Amino acid sequence: MDDEERNDVDWTPVGEFTDIAYEHNDGIAKITICRPDVRNAFRPQTLVEISRALEYAREDPSIGVIILTGQGTKAFCSGGDQRVRGDTGYLTEPGTSGAVGRFHVTDLQVQIRRLPKPVVAMVAGYAIGGGHVLHLICDLTIAADNARFGQTGPRVGSFDGGFGAGLLAQLVGSKKAKEVWFLCRQYDATQALEMGLVNTVVPLADLEAETVAWCREMLELSPFALRASKASVHAAEDGLAGIQQLAHDANLLFYGTAEAREGREAFKEKRRPEFERFPRRA
Numbered sequence: 001m002d003d004e005e006r007n008d009v010d011w012t013p014v015g016e017f018t019d020i021a022y023e024h025n026d027g028i029a030k031i032t033i034c035r036p037d038v039r040n041a042f043r044p045q046t047l048v049e050i051s052r053a054l055e056y057a058r059e060d061p062s063i064g065v066i067i068l069t070g071q072g073t074k075a076f077c078s079g080g081d082q083r084v085r086g087d088t089g090y091l092t093e094p095g096t097s098g099a100v101g102r103f104h105v106t107d108l109q110v111q112i113r114r115l116p117k118p119v120v121a122m123v124a125g126y127a128i129g130g131g132h133v134l135h136l137i138c139d140l141t142i143a144a145d146n147a148r149f150g151q152t153g154p155r156v157g158s159f160d161g162g163f164g165a166g167l168l169a170q171l172v173g174s175k176k177a178k179e180v181w182f183l184c185r186q187y188d189a190t191q192a193l194e195m196g197l198v199n200t201v202v203p204l205a206d207l208e209a210e211t212v213a214w215c216r217e218m219l220e221l222s223p224f225a226l227r228a229s230k231a232s233v234h235a236a237e238d239g240l241a242g243i244q245q246l247a248h249d250a251n252l253l254f255y256g257t258a259e260a261r262e263g264r265e266a267f268k269e270k271r272r273p274e275f276e277r278f279p280r281r282a
């Protein structure tokens with residue numbers, strides 16, 4: 001199978017992008033990093049575009065699940081594009097005197113983590129460095145049998161003390177996470193499955209069909225229960241930010257009750273709310 005032979009679904013492209021493709025089909029959005037010449041390394045533009053696409057998918061009520069992937073079969077993503085790395089972070093206009101860089105990926109990681117719809121990493125080939133962290137952040141990972149995983153930070157002068165270390169340690173244990181970061185080895189798909197890094201490993205030829213099948217299974221389920229399940233898993237892990245997400249989701253539901261509506265209507269009608277009509281539940 002060559003690089004262009006992975007499409008099993010009749011995807012509809014949406015929007016104008018340079019570094020990614022945004023497509024959808026029947027409730028599923030697919031975001032593809034399209035920089036295969038650099039193993040789908042991301043530059044700031046790539047991350048800004050992924051962020052925009054995630055926002056489209058979030059706001060589109062017909063979308064229930066989002067797939068994040070890389071173009072071709074050689075890589076999901078090889079992390080930050082080292083050619084545009086400057087002394088102040090990653091640069092939007094390298095070579096411009098006084099250009100100030102930053103880590104655009106910081107906000108993107110949080111966006112994926114907080115996104116109230118499941119995000120599935122569909123990994124063929126390398127998920128390396130910041131690309132490995134991207135798959136870690138996704139809610140599920142479906143790996144092709146040619147997938148290879150690893151961090152390279154200490155080799156290239158970088159580290160990720162946020163989700164890249166913490167989430168990894170939660171998934172594979174502290175000793176193994178240190179091994180991943182300290183030795184910068186690569187792990188094949190079978191090892192990744194044994195470590196708990198991925199949900200399943202499938203033949204490369206079946207990757208998209210299998211990922212879409214997982215997505216369709218989720219689309220059969222209650223969207224709000226999926227949203228609350230994601231927030232519930234993160235509630236303890238993400239501290240107050242995790243509790244905030246779950247609590248605000250609970251408030252979303254509360255808004256639909258007669259009790260909450262009474263508060264809103266009483267305010268608008270400039271009268272005392274009649275909360276005594278509602279039970280003080282045991």
Ligand SMILES: CC(C)(COP(=O)(O)OP(=O)(O)OC[C@H]1O[C@@H](n2cnc3c(N)ncnc32)[C@H](O)[C@@H]1OP(=O)(O)O)[C@@H](O)C(=O)NCCC(=O)NCCSC(=O)CCC(=O)c1ccccc1C(=O)O
Pocket residue numbers: 037038039041074075078079080081082083103105106126128129130131133152153156158159160161164
């Ligand atoms: C991914 C490889 C293992 C693939 O190897 P191989 O198949 O043999 O292909 P190559 O011949 O090596 O590569 C082909 C071609 O692509 C170019 N390329 C590959 N990766 C990158 C990259 N990341 N940036 C720029 N260019 C890349 C490569 O140079 C070749 O180009 P030619 O012109 O054809 O020579 C292997 O390629 C590899 O190991 N790549 C580097 C992986 C890496 O070190 N990535 C960067 C890690 S650091 C990072 O991702 C920063 C992320 C981040 O933003 C961050 C933010 C906040 C806190 C922490 C972090 C963090 O560090 O994660």
